Amino acid sequence: MNAFDLGKFEEEAQEKWTHAFESNPSNLEKCYLTVAYPYPSGAMHVGHGRTYIVPDVIARFWRMRGKQVLYPMAFHVTGAPVIGISKRIAKHDPKTIHLYRDLYKVPQNVLEEFTDPLTIVRHFASEYQRVMTACGISIDWRRRFTTVDPTYSKFIEWQWKHLFEAGHVIKGAHPVRYCTVDDNPVGDHDLLEGDKAEVIKFTLVMFHLGDAFIPTATLRPETIYGVTNLWVNPNVTYVKALVDGSAWIISQEAAEKLALQDHAVELLEEIPGRDLIEKIVSHPLCGKVPILPADFVDPDLASGLVMSVPAHAPFDYIALRDLQHAGKYTQIKPVPLIKVEGYGEIPAQDAVEKGGITHQMDSRMDSLTQEIYSAEFSKGKLFDKYGGKPVRVARDEIAALMIEKFASKIMYEFDTRPVVCRCGNKVKVKILHDQWFLKYSDPAWKTQVSDHLGDMALVPPEVRLEFDRTVDWLKDWACTRRVGLGTRFPWDTTQLIEPLSDSTIYMAYYTIAHKIREIDPRLLTPEVFDFIYLGKESPELPERKKLEAMRKEFLYWYPYNYRFSAKDLISNHLTFQLFHHVTIFPKDKLPLGMVVFGMGLLNGAKMSSSKGNVFLLEDAVSDFGADTVRMFLMGSAEPWQDFDWRNELVISTKKQIERFFNWVLESKDAAGEPHDIDRWLISRLQSHINRTTDALTNFQTRQALQEAYFGIETDLKWYRRRLTKNSDGSRELHTLCSAWIRLLAPFIPFTAEHLWKELAGEGLVSFAPWPVANEKLVNSRIELSEELISRTVEDIESIRKLIQITPKSITISIAPAWKHEIFLIIAKSNDRTTLIKEIMTDDAMRRRGKEATDAVKQCTTLIHRLPPHIVELLARESINEMAVFEAAKIFLEEEFGVPVHITEAESSEHAKAVTALPFKPAIIIE
Ligand SMILES: [Zn+2]
Numbered sequence: 001m002n003a004f005d006l007g008k009f010e011e012e013a014q015e016k017w018t019h020a021f022e023s024n025p026s027n028l029e030k031c032y033l034t035v036a037y038p039y040p041s042g043a044m045h046v047g048h049g050r051t052y053i054v055p056d057v058i059a060r061f062w063r064m065r066g067k068q069v070l071y072p073m074a075f076h077v078t079g080a081p082v083i084g085i086s087k088r089i090a091k092h093d094p095k096t097i098h099l100y101r102d103l104y105k106v107p108q109n110v111l112e113e114f115t116d117p118l119t120i121v122r123h124f125a126s127e128y129q130r131v132m133t134a135c136g137i138s139i140d141w142r143r144r145f146t147t148v149d150p151t152y153s154k155f156i157e158w159q160w161k162h163l164f165e166a167g168h169v170i171k172g173a174h175p176v177r178y179c180t181v182d183d184n185p186v187g188d189h190d191l192l193e194g195d196k197a198e199v200i201k202f203t204l205v206m207f208h209l210g211d212a213f214i215p216t217a218t219l220r221p222e223t224i225y226g227v228t229n230l231w232v233n234p235n236v237t238y239v240k241a242l243v244d245g246s247a248w249i250i251s252q253e254a255a256e257k258l259a260l261q262d263h264a265v266e267l268l269e270e271i272p273g274r275d276l277i278e279k280i281v282s283h284p285l286c287g288k289v290p291i292l293p294a295d296f297v298d299p300d301l302a303s304g305l306v307m308s309v310p311a312h313a314p315f316d317y318i319a320l321r322d323l324q325h326a327g328k329y330t331q332i333k334p335v336p337l338i339k340v341e342g343y344g345e346i347p348a349q350d351a352v353e354k355g356g357i358t359h360q361m362d363s364r365m366d367s368l369t370q371e372i373y374s375a376e377f378s379k380g381k382l383f384d385k386y387g388g389k390p391v392r393v394a395r396d397e398i399a400a401l402m403i404e405k406f407a408s409k410i411m412y413e414f415d416t417r418p419v420v421c422r423c424g425n426k427v428k429v430k431i432l433h434d435q436w437f438l439k440y441s442d443p444a445w446k447t448q449v450s451d452h453l454g455d456m457a458l459v460p461p462e463v464r465l466e467f468d469r470t471v472d473w474l475k476d477w478a479c480t481r482r483v484g485l486g487t488r489f490p491w492d493t494t495q496l497i498e499p500l501s502d503s504t505i506y507m508a509y510y511t512i513a514h515k516i517r518e519i520d521p522r523l524l525t526p527e528v529f530d531f532i533y534l535g536k537e538s539p540e541l542p543e544r545k546k547l548e549a550m551r552k553e554f555l556y557w558y559p560y561n562y563r564f565s566a567k568d569l570i571s572n573h574l575t576f577q578l579f580h581h582v583t584i585f586p587k588d589k590l591p592l593g594m595v596v597f598g599m600g601l602l603n604g605a606k607m608s609s610s611k612g613n614v615f616l617l618e619d620a621v622s623d624f625g626a627d628t629v630r631m632f633l634m635g636s637a638e639p640w641q642d643f644d645w646r647n648e649l650v651i652s653t654k655k656q657i658e659r660f661f662n663w664v665l666e667s668k669d670a671a672g673e674p675h676d677i678d679r680w681l682i683s684r685l686q687s688h689i690n691r692t693t694d695a696l697t698n699f700q701t702r703q704a705l706q707e708a709y710f711g712i713e714t715d716l717k718w719y720r721r722r723l724t725k726n727s728d729g730s731r732e733l734h735t736l737c738s739a740w741i742r743l744l745a746p747f748i749p750f751t752a753e754h755l756w757k758e759l760a761g762e763g764l765v766s767f768a769p770w771p772v773a774n775e776k777l778v779n780s781r782i783e784l785s786e787e788l789i790s791r792t793v794e795d796i797e798s799i800r801k802l803i804q805i806t807p808k809s810i811t812i813s814i815a816p817a818w819k820h821e822i823f824l825i826i827a828k829s830n831d832r833t834t835l836i837k838e839i840m841t842d843d844a845m846r847r848r849g850k851e852a853t854d855a856v857k858q859c860t861t862l863i864h865r866l867p868p869h870i871v872e873l874l875a876r877e878s879i880n881e882m883a884v885f886e887a888a889k890i891f892l893e894e895e896f897g898v899p900v901h902i903t904e905a906e907s908s909e910h911a912k913a914v915t916a917l918p919f920k921p922a923i924i925i926e
Contacts, residue, residue, distance in 0.1 A: 002665060002758070004658045006625030009750040013136070016753070016764060021071070021138040025556035028068040032557045033059050034507045036565040036573060039076045039189070039499075040124030041085060043104040044131050045614035046645050047600030047607045050633040054597065054701060055564045056137045057634055060746035061696045063138070064770040070557055072143040072510040073132065075125040077118075078486035079499035080182055081190060084423045086117040103612060117485065121146070131618050135626050136749045138766065142514040147502055151516050153487040154524035155509050156502050159584060160490055161526050163438070166583050169479070169491075170439050175199050175412040176478045178260060178430035179421040184483045185435075186427050187498055188572055194419030199412050199429050202302045203399045206407040207281040207289075212240060212247040214281055214291075217302030217411055220373070221399040223309040225386045226337040227286045229329075231294035231306050231319065234274040238304065242266040246407075249276070251304025254411075260430040261412055284406055285398075292329060294319050296360060300426075302413045310348060311336040312376065314368045317348035318360050338391060340380040347372050432478065436489060438501060440474040440579060448582040449575070457562075457593035459699050460640045463570060470575045477501070477576075500572055504580035507591075508533060511557040512550040519543050533585070559585075562593045567640075570596060595699055598642040607645075615645055627748035628654040634701035634747055635709075656709065657748055660740075663716055664755050668737045670729040676887075677722045678732040680782045684715050685736055686773040692743050693770070701747075708743040712736070718790060722891060734759070739771040780873050785884040787870060788919055792885075793895060795923055800896075803925060807898050813905040813913040813922040814881045818844070822852070823859045823918040827875040835860070855917075862917055874919060881921065 033055045038048065052073075059071040088096040089111070100106045100114065106123070113119045125146060132139060145152055163169050177186040177199070188195045204215035205224060216230055232238075241248055241255045243263050249271060250258070259265040274293070282288045296319065297306055308316040311334035324330050334346050344350045351368050380391040387394060402408035412429040419427040439445065449471050458464050480495035487502055489495040512532060516524070523542040530536040532550045541547055565574055574594060581590050600607045607614050620629045632653040637643040688711045695704035716736075723729055738759055745752035745765045756765035796810060822845075826835055836856050839845050845852045863871055885892075885902045892900040905916035916922035 004661045006627055006654075006657070006750065009754040010134070010136075010626055012757075013750045013753040014133070017136075017138070017766070020764060020766060022140045022142055023068060023070045025553060026068045028066060030070065030557055030561075031059075031062040031067040032070045032507075032560040033062075033562050033564070034072065034510065034560050035563070036569060037074045037076045037503070037506070038128055039079075039081070040121050040128050041082050042099070042124065042609050044128060044617040045600075045607060045609065046602075046617050046620050046629065046633070047614070049135060049617040049620065049629060050600060050639075050643065051564070051566060051597060052132055052137050053135060053630050053633055054595070054639045054699070055562075056135075057630075057701055057746045058562070058696065058699060059138055060749060060766060061770070063766065064742065064745065064768060066769065069138075070510070071137075071139050072513070073129075073137075073139045073141070074144055074506065074510065074513070075121065075128065075146045076499065076503055077121045077125075078147045078484065078497070078502050079187070079189065080184055080481065080484040081422050082117040082120050083484060084182065085120060086115050088423075090115040099609075099612075103609075103614075104616075118148075121485075131621070134621050135617065135629065138749075143510045145509070145513045145517075147487075147499075147506070148485050149517075150521040151519070151524060152506075152509065154521055155506075155516075155529060156487040156497060157490055158524075158526045158529035159505055159580065160497065162584050163580070164491070168439050168442065168445060168579075168583060170437050170476070171434060172437060172476075173262075173431055173433045174435050174437060174476065174478065175261070175429050175431050176435065177414075177419065177427050178432075179423060179425050179427055180256075180260070181423050181425040182421065182483055184481050185430075185432065185478045185498070186421055187500055189499055190422050191427070192420040192422055192424070194414065194416065194427065197414040197416045197419045200415045202411045202413055203402065204303055204409045204411050205283065205307055205402060206409075207283045207307070209249065209276075209279055209281045212249050213407065214249050214305055215303045215409070215411075216305050216307040217413070218307060220309075220312075220395065221402055221408075222382065222391060222394045223312055223337065224283065224285045224307070224398065224402075225382075226309040226311050226335040227283070227289055227307045228310055228320070228332050228335055229289045229308045230281060230291045231297045231308050231316075232273050232276045232291050233295060233297040233299060233304075234272075234277055234293040235295065236273040236297070236299045236304065238271045238273055238276070238299075240268045240271055242268060249305070251299035253300045254303045257302075257413075257428050258411065260428055262431050263409075285402075290329075292320075292323065300417070302411050310334040311346045312338060312348055312372065314348045314352050314357075314365055314372065315360065317346075317352055318357065318365075322360065337383055337386055338376050338380040339383060340376050342375065343372075347376070434492070435478050436480045436492070436495065437476040438479045438576075438579070439476055440576075441476050445579060445583075446471050446474070449578045452578060452582055452590050456591060459562075459593065459595040463567065463594075463596045463640075466567075466570050467575060470571050471578075474575065474579075500576060503573065504577040505584060507560045507563065507577075508554065508558055508585070508589075511554045515546060515550050515553065519546060533589075559589045559591050562595055563591060564595045564597065564639075566597045566599065568599075596640055598637065598640050601642055601644040603646055604644060620645075620650070624650050624654055625657075625750075627657055627750050630749075631657060631705065631709075631747050635705040636702070638700050638702045657751055659713065660709065660744065660748075661751060661755065663713070664737045664741065665758065667716070667729060667733040668759055670731060670733040672727055672730040674730040674732045676782055677719060677786070678730045679777075679779050680786045681715055681719050681736060682732055682777050683779040683783055685712070685739055686775070686778050688712050688715075689739060689743065689771045689773040693773075696746070705747060708740075708747070712740050712743075718786070721895075722786075724890070725894070741765060742768055742771050780877050781879055784870070784873055784877060784879050788879065788881065788884055789888050789891075791919070792921060792923070793892070795920075796896065796925070799923055799925055805925070807896065807925045809899045809901060809926050810892070810896055811901045811903055811908070811910065811924040811926070812885055812892075813903050813908050813910065813916045813924065814885070815916040815918050815921065816904065816906045818848070818852075819855050819859070819916070820878075820918045822855050823863070824875065824878075826856070826859050826863055827871050858915075858917055862920055866919070870919075881918070885921070 035055045059069045063069040100111055179186045202217040203221040204217055207214040238249055239252050239255055243265050255265050276291050277293050279291045280288050310317040310320045336346050351372055355364055376391050382389055382394050421427050453467055479498055479501040480489045481498045484496050486496040489497055527538040531541055531547055602613050602615055605613055632650045688707050692704045692708040741752050741755045752765045829835055839856055889900055905913040910924050912924050913922045
């Protein structure tokens with residue numbers, strides 16, 4: 001009994017695959033595919049599944065096409081997140097315990113050991129390997145490593161020596177994202193929220209209130225001349241603090257932030273916001289103004305107090321207007337100071353009134369503010385009495401003046417909020433001294449990367465723009481951290497190289513990973529790596545033979561052909577790795593291509609482990625079978641599109657695999673003699689082979705499945721229908737099954753491996769030769785004949801539904817030769833507008849008159865409706881419709897259970913016969 005049992009197929013194949021995908025240099029052409037390695041701090045979900053299965057499908061495809069394929073995997077363990085997790089587990093944090101115990105299903109005894117961060121990553125690394133293997137991902141596991149292995153650290157030290165010598169590693173003071181709980185700078189990967197936030201510079205405008213300063217934060221210091229009041233939140237408790245020796249009134253949050261930005265801060269006393277209302281403050285550039293209440297003032301933005309410029313800031317304008325509507329502060333008038341084309345005297349009033357905005361909470365307020373900000377910056381000019389300069393010039397000059405003469409300071413803040421660390425703490429901006437940076441801002445380095453990007457294959461092509469933009473915008477990158485796992489920074493061993501910075505050229509490490517661990521790490525000097533990777537000789541190299549073997553591996557595999565990753569890594573990892581490659585490796589060892597993935601959705605919502613909206617890959621495999629998971633993930637969207645996991649659709653994928661299985665078992669042993677319909681089936685197969693091959697060459701997994709699965713299945717259904725009674729088909733079916741199994745093998749390797757054995761195929765299907773189309777087997781005449789019959793069958797069916805009578809006979813009436821002439825002329829023509837004229841130059845046609853012009857119109861419409869490749873074939877190949885239908889007469893009679901007559905339309909007496917067209921006979925049901 002050969003039942004459809006995915007679990008059984010998985011077991012059978014795993015046994016045969018144990019070492020099958022270990023790959024060594026050979027005489028074959030190589031294909032090296034890599035994917036961004038995982039940070040194993042939790043269980044894999046189906047989104048991760050796609051990340052590793054897409055390269056696997058491509059790897060399996062090229063392996064079958066005779067290339068020597070390398071697909072390795074390692075684990076990224078560097079950084080602080082796992083340390084935070086272990087601390088939270090030690091503290092019995094209920095949220096973390098719930099995530100790990102209930103969602104990730106970590107057994108209690110293992111969970112207890114998670115207080116050690118290395119235990120967490122070791123546990124999940126082996127889980128990842130187990131689940132990846134269960135998914136049939138064809139990895140060479142001999143090359144597995146983690147980024148805290150001592151030999152890997154030696155490799156990183158070598159890499160950094162080269163970066164340093166090239167002048168790309170610098171030390172300086174710099175504002176960075178910082179977590180005060182972890183006491184560490186925060187990278188993109190350490191954030192729960194706010195990964196797009198940029199650090200921006202506010203100017204603190206210092207107003208006097210008695211002996212203290214009230215610093216208000218602004219991005220538009222030039223508007224000081226238009227200040228009518230300050231805004232203070234009456235519900236907030238502010239503080240008076242000594243900042244660098246003078247008294248400031250600021251929010252509590254601001255006091256903490258300033259302490260991180262090179263200021264000495266000492267708290268003196270608390271001041272309720274309401275106590276500040278209606279106090280009068282002054283500034284040399286705007287004179288005396290009152291403090292007014294406003295709930296919108298956010299104590300967690302910069303200093304926590306703001307100045308109000310109602311003439312130019314829509315928020316200020318509306319807030320003031322609201323107070324005045326309540327009868328308060330009616331003596332205050334907006335003070336304009338900037339002239340800008342397209343706006344009246346008071347731009348904020350203009351914009352608010354034009355927009356019909358009635359209250360502060362209107363969602364359009366932000367865009368309105370941005371609009372005025374941009375307009376005034378790009379074409380605004382200060383009034384003459386304020387100097388008359390363009391805003392873009394005046395802004396910096398006035399900021400400089402305030403800093404020099406009026407005690408102003410710079411304060412750093414994020415442009416969007418909130419920014420939250422993985423530990424749950426709000427991230428702040430800190431100025432780090434003695435911080436090490438990778439100097440990605442260096443224009444010469446950027447140019448090197450841009451030049452190489454131009455030579456790379458990027459899939460899909462539209463990501464090129466995003467790469468260009470990232471190279472352009474990248475700023476210096478804080479590359480060391482104080483806390484975490486990883487390699488010590490060679491020039492300051494109290495620091496560690498941060499996670500994104502030690503993961504840029506590890507694709508080169510895979511080539512030697514399984515061999516280098518045979519060497520004592522203490523022997524791994526920079527000279528050793530210079531030899532392996534750069535071919536530089538030095539005296540007294542240790543273990544010469546082993547080094548030569550590694551050099552050979554590197555030269556064979558490198559550069560990698562394609563790197564696969566999700567699109568959110570374009571702005572960091574995928575671009576960083578290019579910077580590092582161009583510094584370290586020669587031109588002929590630079591990366592060749594990248595494939596960028598879309599995101600995963602679960603029932604329409606974004607997958608996110610931290611929000612619990614995930615479906616674990618392991619559960620998916622045990623519920624549906626690995627092949628089902630693979631085929632669904634590859635078939636529901638192209639890799640660069642977002643995909644949506646829905647269980648009900650996954651179930652139908654499983655049924656498709658089962659149908660395939662049954663088709664093959666039912667067909668493989670057919671032994672009949674081949675007929676025209678077999679030639680048709682094999683002819684069609686050639687184009688499915690070609691199109692599947694093209695699609696996979698272009699990484700279009702969805703398109704490939706459309707051809708390899710649905711295309712062939714549709715043909716088989718028609719084939720079965722066309723077989724005469726009592727026939728199981730011919731021995732050509734064996735040929736078809738053999739090709740079909742191989743075409744689907746990259747997608748559903750377990751089922752394919754099982755069926756390959758059923759078919760007595762040689763060796764493993766994973767290494768069987770990929771089918772190659774044989775042009776000699778393509779028979780367009782037979783393909784056209786079948787197309788004509790199947791279209792006619794469809795027409796008969798729809799007419800029968802329409803007229804709703806029980807037919808006694810069916811007559812198929814075939815178009816006359818002269819209509820075929822017209823059809824051919826139109827099909828071959830490039831310019832269909834002048835056709836009627838052209839056709840009517842022919843005497844015979846002209847004599848037919850309206851009949852001929854009607855036929856031209858009808859043929860034109862028909863040609864528009866037919867698929868272009870059919871039209872193209874018809875233009876080249878003429879078929880004898882009468883003969884085609886005569887040959888199919890028995891089939892048609894069996895299909896419809898009534899006598900079928902085939903007639904020439906011109907000799908028919910039936911009125912409908914005149915509607916017969918080439919490739920679309922008239923159908924008369926009586
Ligand atoms: Zn933190």
